[in-house]
Amino acid sequence: MRLRRTEPMAEFDLTGVAGPVTLGRAPGNRVVIDDPHVSAIHGQIVRLEAGFFYQDLHSTNGSAIERDGRRWPVDPSAAPGVKLQAGDRLLLGSESRPVTLEVLDVIEPAAAAPEPAATLISQRRLAGVGPLSIELERAGRPLMPFLELWEALEETATEDEALAALSDFFGRALPGFVGLALLSEGEPERNPPPRLGPRELHRLAALASRAAADEVGLWEMLPQRHAALLRLPLAPSPVAALVADRPLGAGDLDAVSLAFRAFGARLRQVRRLEQAEEARRRLSARNRYLGERAEPGVSLVGESPAMQRLREQIRTVATSSATVLVLGPSGSGKELVAREIHRQSLRHGEMFVAVNCGALVESLLDVELFGCRKGAFTGAVRDRDGLFEVAHGGTLFLDEVGEMSPALQVKLLRVLETGELIPVGASRPRKVDVRVVAATHRDLEAEVKQGRFREDLFYRLHVFPLQVPPLSERRQDIPALARHFLRRFSGVESADFSPDALRLLCARDYPGNVRQLANEVQRAAILAGGAACILPQHLSPAASASDRACAAAGSGTLRERLGRIERVLIDEALERHGGNRTAAARELGITRQALLLKLNRLRDS
Incomplete structure (x- = not known):
């Protein structure tokens, strides 16, 4: 299969490449696309028996296919994706100026001989793993390596570390061990040393859908390549796959079953620890915000007709989930109106978070709103939640939204439309549930006509406008x-x-x-x-x-x-x-x- 980028001109030959071919801005992709509107890992092309398929990996700006003059978006949730045909145009990134990849052909070179079909050799139900230690002792296999595995797994803090510990165990305890992989749907496979080859990973990926959740299956997948697969009882459920260069016997199956069971238990603990750390980090971010920026609550003061009309409008919109745009001159109390909307809303028990979009330069506002991941830039020494995540479940007040740069307007529009954001330096989107209340002293309709504010974002914000009267009125x-x-x-x-x-x-x-x-x-x-x-x-x-x-x-x-x-x-x-x-x-x-x-x-x- 060959792809051609039209501008600048470049050609990518994927003939004979095994496993998923990732496309994106990051240098580790098979097809690297240097464009700011393309995500770090934007999508992937996979070869299945039915042909080549393109899948969008929840990119920021999305993907589309153009065929015979028709264009349609690629749904990231659709698996295995969109089947590619010669002449298709794959459009990535910006909707107005996308990166275009033309599919020149989908012809694979003739193979010397068809690969043999994988054959199921043996299975063992996990319910029978309890007495495995006795059977292993009778078979002459000492338990010390398994105790060392348990101790090594206890020391691991991440899934990758646990996978490396399991690979080390099999390298010592299982003769003929070739390699290990953890396969998760929609993610690149994890393959600790010793690395498996592309052909082996491709075959494992094809077998992953047939792995069972309650039993380890032994497969002969290639000449001199045998595999043991188990779908781990987690959500989402990854598949642990082991490859050996010899047939695995009943004793081997016992050892693999016990090791996979220990690995699955540790993986469950690691994920729970990660969830607890995520909750701790979110709470820490909220506490930091409350300590640094929260203001004492005050209510709207005044009984003039203008204020009575404003209060009535607030009561009308507060209990809905609609986005509100608060308009009025500087110093008129727009933030107080936003706080009153939050106080009367169904989200009043959650956070109210405010940020002045005109007080920060673009790069700082990007991190402040959407967060960043450790190492994303110089000085990013730890993960940091953005204010959208701090306000999860509550209300985010964007003061002076008219001062936001065009690039951040695009990111804000995506959050409003999909409820998803991608922190700086991250490759996967995160879901947020936030009500947005925006405010400005500018005439946004005039700003739209002059090209300084996105029209689509204006209509997303201008769902329910509220006019705050100046003190002179x-x-x-x-x-x-x-x-x-x-x-x-x-x-x-x-x-x-x-x-x-x-x-x-x-x-x-x-x-x-x-x-x-x-x-x-x-x-x-x-x-x-x-x-x-x-x-x-x-x-x-x-x-x-x-x-x-x-x-x-x-x-x-x-x-x-x-x-x-x-x-x-x-x-x-x-x-x-x-x-x-x-x-x-x-x-x-x-x-x-x-x-x-x-x-x-x-x-x-």
């Missing part, structure tokens, strides 16, 4: 918001504002919205030094004298209000000049005598 909420922030920052439940200070706060404009108001109140609480009442002098110096004068005007007749304004302006001028009446009068634009008359009149009133 809910000014009647300023007193409630100011008191809420004051009690939060001062820690005094009875803290409040004087009427003049509150009047001044309500008279101002807040282009920074609720965030600006919160900062102003926090500063005033600090200057008040724990006092229970905030006065006008505690407010920001950014407020002009005229602002404070207007706040002091209060109510009453025009003469009374003008008198209070005049008093504030004169007092401030005297304070700035250290009580020097001449300098204060000069600043106010009146004579010193006129200033004295005003002071006397104000004192009398």
